Amino acid sequence: MNIAVIGTGYVGLVSGVCLASKGHKITCFDSNEITINLLQKGKNPIHENGLTELMIENEKNILFKILNSSTESNLKDFDVIIIAVGTPTLKGKTDLSQIESVAIMIGKMLKNSEKYVSLILKSTVLPGTTDTYFRNIIENESGKKLGKFGLGMNPEFLREGNAVNDFLSPDRIVLGYEDLGTLNVLKKIYQPWDCQKLELNTRSAEMMKYVNNSLLATLISSVNEYANIARELGEIDFKKVMHGVHLDNRWSPLKKDGTKIFPEILEYLRPGCGFGGSCFPKDIKALSSLAKETSIKPNIIDSVIAVNEGQPHRIIKILEDRVKDLSNKRVLILGLAFKPETDDVRESVSIKLINLLDKKALSISAHDPIAIDNAKKFLDPSIRVNYIDNWQIELDKADIIIIATKWSIYESINKLSNSLSEKVIFDTRSMLDPDKFDIMNYLSVE
Ligand code: NAD
Numbered sequence: 001m002n003i004a005v006i007g008t009g010y011v012g013l014v015s016g017v018c019l020a021s022k023g024h025k026i027t028c029f030d031s032n033e034i035t036i037n038l039l040q041k042g043k044n045p046i047h048e049n050g051l052t053e054l055m056i057e058n059e060k061n062i063l064f065k066i067l068n069s070s071t072e073s074n075l076k077d078f079d080v081i082i083i084a085v086g087t088p089t090l091k092g093k094t095d096l097s098q099i100e101s102v103a104i105m106i107g108k109m110l111k112n113s114e115k116y117v118s119l120i121l122k123s124t125v126l127p128g129t130t131d132t133y134f135r136n137i138i139e140n141e142s143g144k145k146l147g148k149f150g151l152g153m154n155p156e157f158l159r160e161g162n163a164v165n166d167f168l169s170p171d172r173i174v175l176g177y178e179d180l181g182t183l184n185v186l187k188k189i190y191q192p193w194d195c196q197k198l199e200l201n202t203r204s205a206e207m208m209k210y211v212n213n214s215l216l217a218t219l220i221s222s223v224n225e226y227a228n229i230a231r232e233l234g235e236i237d238f239k240k241v242m243h244g245v246h247l248d249n250r251w252s253p254l255k256k257d258g259t260k261i262f263p264e265i266l267e268y269l270r271p272g273c274g275f276g277g278s279c280f281p282k283d284i285k286a287l288s289s290l291a292k293e294t295s296i297k298p299n300i301i302d303s304v305i306a307v308n309e310g311q312p313h314r315i316i317k318i319l320e321d322r323v324k325d326l327s328n329k330r331v332l333i334l335g336l337a338f339k340p341e342t343d344d345v346r347e348s349v350s351i352k353l354i355n356l357l358d359k360k361a362l363s364i365s366a367h368d369p370i371a372i373d374n375a376k377k378f379l380d381p382s383i384r385v386n387y388i389d390n391w392q393i394e395l396d397k398a399d400i401i402i403i404a405t406k407w408s409i410y411e412s413i414n415k416l417s418n419s420l421s422e423k424v425i426f427d428t429r430s431m432l433d434p435d436k437f438d439i440m441n442y443l444s445v446e
Contacts, residue, residue, distance in 0.1 A: 001025070001188060004078040006067060006102050008035055010046055010163065010278070010344065011122060011156050012084030017054050018167040020061035022192040027078070029067035031101075039064040047343040047370050050164040072105040076113045080185055081106060082154070084122040089282040093289050094126055096133065103134055107141020110149055118150035118185040121202075124209050124283055125153075126290050130202035131178055150182035153202035155209035160277070161341025172196045176205025213283045214301060219268040220275050221307035227271035227445055228314055239430075239446040242270060271445045273404065273428040274311030276338035276347040281308070312352040315402075315428055315445070316360070322443055323400065323424060326360040332398035333357075334391060335405020335429075336368035336375040343370040345378050349428075350404035358383045365398065367391035369407060395420065402426045 001024050005016040008030040016028040030036050035045045042059070044052045055062065065074060075081060085098035099121070106119060119138065121130050130153045139145060153176030158166035173190050175197055177183040183199060190197060200208075223242070230236040246252055246269060252260045275281065284301055291298035323329060338348035345351055350366070357364055365386040368375065372387045379385060388394050395401060395416065403410050406429040413425065417436040425432070426443040434442055 001080060001185075002078050003027070003080045003082060003189070004029060004075055005082045005084060006030075007083065007085035007098070007123070008032075008039060008045075008064070009084065009086060010048065010160055010342075011158065012082075013039075013044075013046065014048060014051060014158060014163040014167050015082065015084055015122060015156065016062060017051060017058065018164060019189065020058040021054055021168070023061065024189065025061055027063045027065055027074075029065050029071075029075075031067050033066055036064050036066045048163050049161065049341055054164060067102075067105070069105065072109050073112070075106060075109045076115065078117060079115075080118045080120060080189065082120045082122050084156070086278075087123045087125055087282075087286075088278075089285050092285050094129075094282075094286040096125070096129070099123060099125065099129070099134060100137065103137035104141055107138045110138065110142035110144055116149060116181060118152055118182040120152040120154050120182065120186065122154050122156050124155060124279065125206055126210070126286055127203040127206040129206060130176070135178070147179060150185060151178040151202065152176055152182040152186055153205040154186060155205055157209070157212065160344050161339060170195055172198055174205045174208060175199045176202040178202055210283055210287045213280055214287055214304070216268050217275055217280045217284050217308070218300060218304050219265075220272070221304040221311075223269050223271050224274060224311055224314075224445075225307050231318070231445075238271065239434075239444075242446070245269065270430060272311075272430065273315050273349045273353070273445065274308045276349045276352075278338075278344060278346040281305075281347045312349055312356055315349075315353060315426070316356050318443060318445070319400070319402075319424075319426055320360075326357070326362075326400075328362050329399040330363045330365070330397060331357055331361045331400045331402060332391070332394050333364065333366040334368075334401065334403045334410050335407050336366055337371035337405050337407075340405055340407045343368075343374050345371050345374045348375075348378075348405075351375065351378055353402065353404055354379060354383060354385060361400075365394050367394065368405065369409065395423075398423060400424045400426065403429055403431060405429070406431050 003024050004027050005012050006029045008028045016026045020026040038045045083102055085102055088095050135146060135151055155174050172195055173193055175186040227238050230238045246266050252262050254260055284305055288298045288301045333350055336345055336350045338344055354364055365388050367388050401423055414433050414436050424441050428445055430444050430446055
């Protein structure tokens with residue numbers, strides 16, 4: 001099929017490249033000229049494992065083009081337009097301006113076209129956005145009613161860092177549709193995949209994405225709150241507490257042969273420094289503000305947000321309880337990305353920790369294998385951070401080492417425990433082996 005993908009960020013680019021790898025003819029559009037220029041030269045503007053290789057392997061199936069008001073007529077060549085632009089939050093509400101400008105362009109293009117085109121939202125949008133907000137703009141701009149064009153919602157569940165794998169081997173594919181023509185188009189697009197495919201209306205597809213993210217975030221905030229309570233009570237080995245909880249058969253079932261399965265969900269049931277990233281924080285806030293437009297008070301969702309926003313402050317409190325005075329301490333932050341295997345720093349807890357430490361610590365150094373350039377864009381330039389390439393050398397100079405992102409390279413600190421005996425190591429991601437360290441210089445959230 002001849003498919004346009006609008007938005008070549010973490011979702012659009014991965015989707016475009018993976019669809020091309022299944023034989024579809026893909027044209028990826030973006031309004032950002034720098035991004036498109038890079039892609040046209042075969043360079044990748046984002047870091048995603050395996051993406052560049054897959055892009056090069058499938059270059060005959062994929063084109064990159066700039067989209068703006070003077071190029072919008074190019075969209076008339078396609079049977080399907082998938083929209084994967086950003087939907088950030090602004091003052092707690094979803095900012096739909098990127099969706100709006102794309103909808104206006106598509107609507108104008110449809111006005112001068114007789115062809116039936118399926119318009120499929122892949123961006124995460126609140127229930128009702130596709131069938132009301134987006135549909136209204138398209139109908140108003142094009143002067144055509146649904147049926148003359150098609151409407152679908154195909155939420156994306158990929159996880160940054162593992163996005164190519166997640167897209168190529170998804171847990172399920174959600175085919176949200178408002179007309180049967182679009183359902184058939186969605187079935188055709190995903191025909192090469194043999195996982196479960198769920199057919200439902202666009203509102204249900206939209207809601208599924210929010211419930212999925214909110215539930216996972218709820219687990220994270222719940223466990224962080226339990227760990228915080230345990231620390232205040234004292235003399236509780238929270239690591240052992242959670243180990244016992246995980247052994248409950250409902251979390252880690254027994255196989256027929258008597259061995260246990262430890263599913264990935266258990267990762268969400270470990271305390272840490274809170275969740276970040278471009279999805280969980282914004283999606284949960286958006287769901288909360290939508291709920292408040294109804295008669296439902298989103299008590300749980302709001303608590304999940306509150307616990308998460310408090311967690312970086314808890315981390316600093318735990319540190320200050322141990323160190324007392326930070327003003328003469330040199331702090332080294334290891335990891336800036338919101339999670340390993342990505343260069344994305346949106347809502348990264350590391351950035352929040354640096355902001356909190358800025359006025360307290362003597363100096364801050366920071367390392368990340370790939371996210372330093374992005375972090376520089378997100379941190380206020382008035383905050384003095386010494387970005388470093390060689391973190392091993394910096395270990396010597398620091399008084400406090402905070403592991404803020406679970407990059408596997410930092411595991412090698414386990415082997416350096418003897419040379420680090422004078423330093424405080426705050427393992428906020430619980431990735432080191434506590435037994436290797438003196439209890440007085442190892443800190444964790446467990
Ligand atoms: P992103 O910010 O990385 O990418 C958005 C892209 O859209 C940018 O390249 C931007 O230049 C482009 N764009 C904006 N306005 C445009 C316009 N008018 N015309 C053409 N291009 C335009 O965002 P992302 O992380 O890829 O997320 C996209 C959507 O997918 C969001 O709704 C997000 O919530 C959702 N989502 C993200 C993830 C994730 O892990 N990042 C996972 C699932 C779903």
